[in-house]
Amino acid sequence: AQTVTQSxxxxxxxxxxxxxxxxTYDTSESDYYLFWYxxxxxxxxxxxIRQEAYKQxxxxxxxxxxxxxxxxxxxxxxxxxxxxxxxxxxxCAYSQFTSGTYKYIFGTGTRLKVLA
Amino acid sequence: ETGVTxxxxxxxxxxxxxxxxxxxxxxxxxxxxxxxxxxxKPLELMFVYNFKEQTENxxxxxxxxPECPNSSHLFxxxxxxxxxxxALYLCASSQDGDRLNTIYFGEGSWLTVV
Numbered sequence: 001a002q003t004v005t006q007s008x009x010x011x012x013x014x015x016x017x018x019x020x021x022x023x024t025y026d027t028s029e030s031d032y033y034l035f036w037y038x039x040x041x042x043x044x045x046x047x048x049i050r051q052e053a054y055k056q057x058x059x060x061x062x063x064x065x066x067x068x069x070x071x072x073x074x075x076x077x078x079x080x081x082x083x084x085x086x087x088x089x090x091x092c093a094y095s096q097f098t099s100g101t102y103k104y105i106f107g108t109g110t111r112l113k114v115l116a
Numbered sequence: 117e118t119g120v121t122x123x124x125x126x127x128x129x130x131x132x133x134x135x136x137x138x139x140x141x142x143x144x145x146x147x148x149x150x151x152x153x154x155x156x157k158p159l160e161l162m163f164v165y166n167f168k169e170q171t172e173n174x175x176x177x178x179x180x181x182p183e184c185p186n187s188s189h190l191f192x193x194x195x196x197x198x199x200x201x202x203a204l205y206l207c208a209s210s211q212d213g214d215r216l217n218t219i220y221f222g223e224g225s226w227l228t229v230v
Contacts, residue, residue, distance in 0.1 A: 004158070009156075033217050035218070035219075037221075042223065043204060043223055043224045044221065044222075044223050044224075045206065045208075045221035047218055047220075050217070050218060052217075091159070093219075095217060095219070097212075099164075099171050099172060100166050100171050101146075101147045101164055101166040101171050101172075101210075101212055102147065102210055102212060102217060102219070103161070103164070103172065104149070104161070104208075104210075104219050105158075105161070106151075106158050106159040107158055108156065108157065108158050109158075
């Protein structure tokens with residue numbers, strides 16, 4: 001069965017600095033998707049960034065970028081120029097097509113604190 | 117405007133009560149999901165529906181009963197719950213074949229069982 005592991009329950013970063021959140025996953029599939037979702041105190045899960053496994057190029061969305069290492073099954077999120085609004089829980093997620101639909105599996109989350 | 121609306125946002129119920137959570141998606145998606153979010157645990161997938169048909173039941177106790185009358189609406193009927201069922205219940209939807217392959221979440225329903 002596929003699993004997603006986030007080994008950092010909590011991280012802190014100074015405003016304007018850079019932080020990297022770690023994620024590893026386990027799968028025997030070759031075709032899948034990886035995501036980072038942000039959950040602020042409002043509890044609304046918001047998509048941050050998405051990576052298709054067949055693409056070698058790392059995804060980038062403004063201040064957010066990933067380091068996707070397929071062989072190592074690693075998918076870390078880098079946040080540059082951290083802002084106070086980045087403070088939230090961050091969830092790494094894995095998705096593949098199975099049983100007629102996409103199945104999404106999430107990690108336990110990393111709480112990011114941004115220090116002013 | 118989230119595209120996925122959940123009601124009620126907060127619910128307190130006794131162990132003998134019967135209540136329901138409702139989810140509606142306005143995105144034209146074909147798949148809908150129920151997840152349970154408890155403290156310090158991964159989001160737990162409960163049920164998946166694709167074009168109204170249940171495609172996944174992740175060993176969920178029968179005191180949780182899902183209903184999907186159409187692709188836009190999903191219910192979670194609750195009966196004889198236990199205190200450990202207290203959690204945030206998240207509804208989500210996605211569109212198969214969407215090259216973006218993204219799951220969209222509602223704001224969740226906070227459930228407290230007393």
